[in-house]
Amino acid sequence: MKKYRAGFIGCGGIATAHADGYRHVENAEVELIAGSDIHPEGEKARRLAGEHGIRIYEDHREMLEREDLDLVSVCTWPRGHCEATIAAAESGAKGILCEKPMAVSLDEADRMIEACEKAGTVLAIGHAHRFSPQAVRARELIQAGEIGQVAMIWGHCTLDLMNNGTHVIDLINYLNGDSPPRWVMGQIDRPHKIEGRRNHPDMPVEDMAIGRIGYGNGVVGFIELGERASQSFSFRVIGSDGVIEVNNPDGPPLKMLSSYRTEGWHTPRLDEVYSTVCGELEELISTVEGQAAHRSEAKTARVALETIMGIFESSARRCVMEFPIDVRDFVLERMVREGMV
Ligand SMILES: NC(=O)c1ccc[n+]([C@@H]2O[C@H](COP(=O)([O-])OP(=O)(O)OC[C@H]3O[C@@H](n4cnc5c(N)ncnc54)[C@H](O)[C@@H]3O)[C@@H](O)[C@H]2O)c1
CATH class of the missing domain: 3.30.360.10 (Dihydrodipicolinate Reductase; domain 2)
Structure with missing residues (x-):
């Protein structure tokens, strides 16, 4: 089984569900490494760090540069999705699960798709249903x-x-x-x-x-x-x-x-499924490994x-x-x- 290094941009409620999902995927070993949040000392970021033993950064660019992440969960509020996704793709991430809504405009969505295509990064969006x-x-x-x-x-x-x-x-x-x-x-x-x-x-x-x-x-x-x-x-x-x-x-x-x-x-x-988020992440890994197309790939979102x-x-x-x-x-x-x- 392959090993992946995963991290989070935005460390609030849904990031916790992603962390739990990464821990339960059955098709890879995922190590949770780091997270970044504009409120690094906030209660939610501290809880995520405490529960999963990850480092927390204030600046996601610094985290991406230092931590060499394979998988990145973009879990910020919607206006942060575009910039964070592009930064993660440019840092060399192999797969990104960005939360819904994909972006706040079609202009942003197109820039995200273009950056991920250029970098060879799989971009899936969190339409977990x-x-x-x-x-x-x-x-x-x-x-x-x-x-x-x-x-x-x-x-x-x-x-x-x-x-x-x-x-x-x-x-x-x-x-x-x-x-x-x-x-x-x-x-x-x-x-x-x-x-x-x-x-x-x-x-x-x-x-x-x-x-x-x-x-x-x-x-x-x-x-x-x-x-x-x-x-x-x-x-x-x-x-x-x-x-x-x-x-x-x-x-x-x-x-x-x-x-x-x-x-x-x-x-x-x-x-029965463990969780819909776990399903999204397992399929992200399969897609990164070239075994499947992600059913929630960015173009569907x-x-x-x-x-x-x-x-x-x-x-x-x-x-x-x-x-x-x-x-x-x-x-x-x-x-x-x-x-x-
Ligand atoms: N797929 C689902 O069913 C589902 C469920 C809940 C939330 N969501 C989506 O997830 C996103 C986050 O929701 P949440 O419930 O986790 O919110 P939240 O408020 O609990 O957490 C968001 C965290 O992101 C941080 N943040 C905000 N903007 C940032 C930025 N630009 N850079 C770094 N950190 C930033 C905040 O400080 C906060 O800690 C939203 O887009 C929401 O729609 C999806």
């Missing part, structure tokens, strides 16, 4: 034709687009076989004028969003987010011969109704970001947006600056 047993099984059942021709996929969550909304859009894309989106229209509102929330303290957030996404394979995605969303993180896939529900709050994590089966609502068997920017821009212009979405800035920030929301 692609590794949840219920999502994996749902995708298999859809691809096996158990609910016939898929017409529509609904996704709901109570947070904003750049926070868990990116998971919602990405999971719809995953369930839909990553068919490319062709158009999107949406609407947002921001009555509370919130500047920063939870682990996104450095950016504005909308309070409510809806979006309708048309895919190349004819499927329509519909997302409902924010404070008036009817459900937390849940999905419904509607096909010509049945329905699949993922994470229905009142039921098992996966339910299916299929006209090909006689038992009515059916609860498909699910594999760029599609989710492009869709988010499309929803913001659709709301600003009051029209359908066709792909490719030709905006380079953080659209929500512009809308706030111009007093639109």
Whole structure:
């Protein structure tokens, strides 16, 4: 088994989950070496250092220069993702798992992809739900034709687009076989004028969003987010011969109704996984070793970001947006600056 040296940029809540994931991967020996944080003496960074015996730096560039890391977890707030990812790639990291949202603009996302391609670094983005047993099984059942021709996929969550909304859009894309989106229209509102929330303290957030996404394979995605969303993180896939529900709050994590089966609502068997983050990291290592493509490689996450920017821009212009979405800035920030929301 190969050995890897791993480190963190941003040492807060999700970095702890990455550290735990590295400790449980089964396809490599990973040594946790160091972390960096703009608050190196903060409670979270100290806890990560204490639990895993790693050195903590204030400056990630110094850490990258000194520690010769193979694997880097980018776990900062969203505005730090681009610069940290590029710095890690340029330092010679073989694989990077950067947390969601990938970046705050398509311009940043493209610079991250370009830097990683140039350096030969595998870049995966933390859309961890692609590794949840219920999502994996749902995708298999859809691809096996158990609910016939898929017409529509609904996704709901109570947070904003750049926070868990990116998971919602990405999971719809995953369930839909990553068919490319062709158009999107949406609407947002921001009555509370919130500047920063939870682990996104450095950016504005909308309070409510809806979006309708048309895919190349004819499927329509519909997302409902924010404070008036009817459900937390849940999905419904509607096909010509049945329905699949993922994470229905009142039921098992996966339910299916299929006209090909006689038992009515059916609860498909699910594999057990240690954690979705561990799955992401194992696949990062396999991809670094050339054995697999990462199911959450940066280009898939760029599609989710492009869709988010499309929803913001659709709301600003009051029209359908066709792909490719030709905006380079953080659209929500512009809308706030111009007093639109
Ligand atoms: N995949 C998931 O399901 C999931 C879950 C939680 C958080 N996240 C994402 O992870 C990221 C971090 O969230 P969190 O919950 O760990 O937040 P957090 O506030 O607990 O931790 C973030 C840490 O990063 C540090 N930091 C911020 N900007 C930095 C920078 N530019 N350079 C170095 N350090 C920096 C902060 O000081 C803090 O210690 C966010 O983008 C969030 O959306 C993803």
